[in-house]
Amino acid sequence: MPTLIDKIWKRHVIRELSDGRTLLHIDRHLIHDGSSRQAFDGLRATFRTVRNPTLNFAVVDHIVSTLPGRTGESYPPGQERIRALRVNCIEFGLELYDVDSPRQGIVHVIAPELGIALPGCTLVCGDSHTATNGGLGALAWGIGTTEVMHVMAAQALLMRKPKQMRVTFRGTPQEGIYAKDLILYFIGKHGVAVGTGFAVEYAGDAIRTMTPEERMTVCNMSIEFGARMGIVAPDDAAIQYVAGRPFAPTGSKWDAALADWRGLQSDPGAKFDRDFEIDCSHVRPQITWGTSPQDLVAVDEPLPDPFAVADPERRAAIKRALTYMALTPGHTLEDIPIDYAFIGSCTNSRLSDLEAAARVVQGRKVHEGVKALVVPGSMQVKAAAEAAGLDKIFIEAGFEWRNAGCSMCVTSNGDMVDPRKRSISTTNRNFEHRQGPQARTHLASPAMVAAAAVSGCIVDVRKLLKR
């Protein structure tokens, strides 16, 4: 009884090697300014070309300025890499969504948005959050720069088939609980290494009732518990999402694709190497307190006390994280003042994320002393949000309304949190120094970030939704 991942894997096998590796066809390759340069250099040095240019797409996102009126020169340290990507795309004949393109945006936001990611396709990118595309039923994963070169040269990768895990989300989440809370809850419960060596299929009624954008948020964070691939079986909602997008098939090709996509789900009785189940009905708003995505509490739950932890390694890790975050055990995070509120990143920068945040912000003001940013995931998301008037809600409240890019999630473009300042962020990583040297990051849903921005401190968003 094959799983969804078995089915997709099988049809991409070019050749199985006797050492257990598989040469796997890659249908779509996304290239960005952060991880591609040495790969192009490698091709050039060995006189190789890009095998299938039309299956490769490039975009500037990591190192690009998000300021209004930005150009490729707005952030001086980024000029060199942006110029290199332009030159490389011309030399190797690749399509680039440059700073001024209406299609520019975070690579994992534009791939679904442009119809580049399709159900049942294999898709890779030199970025660990590539599994975001799994929200549409693409088998998608992140690779290193050497493998970026391999895909460009061969449109194929040598892979070992990962073990498979199913995570079933059951039940109806309460008001004020979002896809972000559910995946954070899972990571908090099972830790950052539970998915190492595994590809994950997300299933259950709570996933089925999610929109494709919400599923992308769930799949996005697969790597935060170690899983390179995360996927949701494509259904009507996914297919409707894809229909009519610029690179989606049309006419007879659409019909053929549709017939194929209808068969993309795990067979009843399919076996997984590991199986988890989460009851969503009692999940409360989640927020990280420490420096690893597994350092999680519900917003009204006390922080862990290292002295109450028996395992010496875990005790040391908790102590270290509490010290870094300047927090005291036993307290909840509620009422802790914040300095930054960031809404953006491949986890939570799509239109529905901005809508959820705007619902909280509407009629309120960003608290004095808080620097609050909205960085839409793509220029198309930005345009759609502006058409819906969301920009006005944010700007009137005192948020900065930026252009698309990775921004304060990875800080490659200079958007960062000042030392020892506290940030609440819709991003995916709260590592030490991630949002800037000594920056203290709390990960949460867009609604929770919006609630903190207007309150000046961490609050339970459910209190603000009741009005």
Add this chain to the structure above:
Amino acid sequence: MQPFTSVSGIAAPLLLPNITTDAMSPTIAGRSTSADLGALLFANWRYRPDGSEIREFILNKPKFRESKILLAGPNFGCGSSRERAVWALLRFGIRVVIAPNFADIFYDNAFQNGLLPVTLPLEKYSVLADAVSQVRAPMMTVDLERNVLQSPDGREIAFEVPAERRTALLEGLDEIAVILRLQSYIDVFQTADRRDRSWIYLERAMPGKSHPEQGLHPVPDKIELPDKVENGTPE
């Protein structure tokens, strides 16, 4: 790729769990292509904000400045896919990382660059960690030809590495060479796949210099396939 046969040197214990690639090579090291990756290895743990060294950090201690081996905690290399983390370790002089387990992307990236990640079962790992922690300047040898490492107390510990990775490291073989030897299989696959999954193959005008797609070339009726690909490594 630089071949790997055997490495002897100081082993630095950095036994924290879940060490991220962000910690190994922070964003600042990626902004400029001229950044000295080795000097910026673990930059936020090695230096204060004013640039001065934090003496207590293991790699700043006199005996460990020349470390060639890193003994790390579980789930080493989690987080970002940045291959720069591997380059930073290599530039510093680290050729081997030993841990109970590694994050998947880091593990692959390491092999692609001639850095040997050694996964040790917990029991062997604990014995080694004890031995390394008890000596001031723990010298170790990691011998890939014999699949054996020598602990600072002289004890030999066997380890396993996937066979194809081992061969590639010993021979300094780049994986791209293996892949491109299988090119005719890719041709065959794409020819059939264009019929079966026509929607995957996008036809669109491409900018820049024209590179005709190989898959669009007329494919000969009979394609010569390399006969010895089974072991995945060239003769």
